[in-house]
Amino acid sequence: MTHALQLKNVRKAYQDKVAVKGLDLEVPKGSVFGLLGPNGAGKTTTIRMAMDIIGPDTGEVLILGQKTDKLLRNRIGYMPEERGLYQKMIVEELLVFMAELKGVKPAESKRRMMPWLERLGLGGLHRKKANELSKGMQQKVQFIQTLLHDPEILILDEPMSGLDPVGTNVMRDAMIELSRAGKTLIVSSHQMATVEQMCDRVALINNGEKVLDGRVADIKASYGKNTLILAFEGDGSFLKSLPGVAAVNDLGRYAEVKLAPEADPQAILRAASGKLKITRFEVVEPSLHDIFIERVTEVLV
């Protein structure tokens, strides 16, 4: 099976620092792939290399099994993190221009953009200048711009950043729909929670190196259900001294309790219920966020 995107031992250094250190990455066709990591981890550099905007120092980047070229790039839709519109251009002409660079005829792109504008709440605004739209609206225009040439692969760098909650939902729905239509989605983000539910595969990178990758379900399963969620009223400061508790993230009325191996969640519940009024108790898999923190701190130690 050819991969939508494949990076083989890719390395990229800038003048003063190494941004990506020998990265291997495989994005299967049709997957929703999360490229996760904190700011400065090398996500954007990785994506720019995938888009052939910058070349790797060493290593190989393959799109759909081939070395990238112009025609191949026309099959990708790319929304960079640093994004913007020509402020003085009319939305419709802007979209036509961008699609034309991808080889779509103006009449065709005009036909295609209308349903998308409708659906993202921009109906009737296509004759407006970009600078007359709000920031969130501009971002939606960029999203449409990314998919107007009907790409097989979408690379979205921080797609949710700057969107309000409603916009986030609209965007997520659109992305899910594209995924159901068989597109490959590569979504990069530093906010792991927002993409965690959507992605079937993730790669976590930190300092230019891959910390972890694979199917989300597998990653989580490998950690087991080792986390206890408690919501309560009272002073929970004693929780961390209970037997079987490895660590506590105490947020006052809510705590995430990391269990030591072979700890008994029921014993902890019994000990806590004597001192606190428990309103929620749940044994869960750790979040990607927690896994990431754990892996990164392990590396540091």
Next chain:
Amino acid sequence: MNRDILVIAKREFIERVRTKAFVIGTILGPIFMATLMIVPAVMASKLAKSVSITVIDAEGSLRTLVEDSLRGGTATPEKEKPEDPMNARPRNSGTTKFVVKPAVGADVAAQREAAKKEVLEGRLDVYVVLPPDVLSQSQAEYYSKSVTDFEGIRAVDRAIEKAVFARRIGAAGIEAEKIAALTKPLDLKRLRVSEEGEHEDKGISFLLSLILVMMIYVGTLMWGQIVMTGVIEEKTNRVVEVIVSSTTPRNLLFGKLVGVGGAGLLQFGIWILGLVGVSAASGSLAFLSGVDLPALNPVLIAAFPIFFLLGFFLYASLYAAIGSAVNTIQEAQNFIFPVMLPIIMAMVCWPVVMRAPDSTLSVVLSLIPFMTPILMFLRMSVLMPPVWQIALSVVLTLATVFAMTWAASRVYRVGILMYGKRPTFPEMLRWIRQSGG
């Protein structure tokens, strides 16, 4: 040409041509230039400056002669023919009309005091003092609040000189009428020799060529700046990354140059049409009757777009490279001057080339690619150079254009994705040498 370049050029062209600045500039340009051409001509023929002057004569015998001469010459009784208005230079006083005020005061010292006071109070513009020994020493004094009215000063100088000469010749025993006849000034006509024959060149058709040279100069810098601003905008808007994910930075740069250059060419085309129109219509316009407007040289008009585009591509590619390397227009200012230097040098060399258009120095200067757009075109408008020189200059400049756009596209490729620190010139040179991405 690459299809992406065309798509980008089309966008750039349409966006530029649509701006208010373009529309206004296109309309006002010819009006401005027509004004530039017509107003001096009309002024020269219909208006003359009036200057009040007092002659203080310590020598004692010169005052009347000088005053007559300043007033417009009863000293030369022959009535002059009405002159060509473009060449209106009454010989005794240039375009300056003098109003003679008699000196007030008992003696020379008192007259000087009085005249000085009047000048300071603004009731008198000029007074001249002719010392007692003016006939032997040939020295006189000109007093005014400002001494920069060169034409007026020259007229005064000539009037005094004429009076002094007349006195000296008179002292040698020659009659007044003879003196007038003997000292009748010479009228030097300027005739241009060319293949088509000889015609009197009053300097204005030449002025028009100079306007074309100025248009190349201003156009190159202005449209070059527009390219730079566009590049910086794309960078600050962060549009650029989307575009280079669809096409190469090189295509983006070339598309931009072609599109903006096209817009510049369109504007100049409209302007030149306007100029031709004004020239053609001048015969039928009443207020221009008697004002001689020049005909445009068709060879120059054909050469204009070539030299403009050569200059534009050369400088605009450098401007684009700068724009890509910086973050703001303010940051760009530091880099602009070195880029502009050669074209400014070309303007500085202008008088040298104009005085001797076929001297070795002029030939060499006009073959330097960064100066060719200005200086070769200037030579063509002064004295048509040999075809091989024109061809050579175009070929050399074209080669430089290719080299510059190549280098600029390499700086551009790195620069457009660089944010933050402003790079130095050595860093930009390293970007040019760097291979790959």
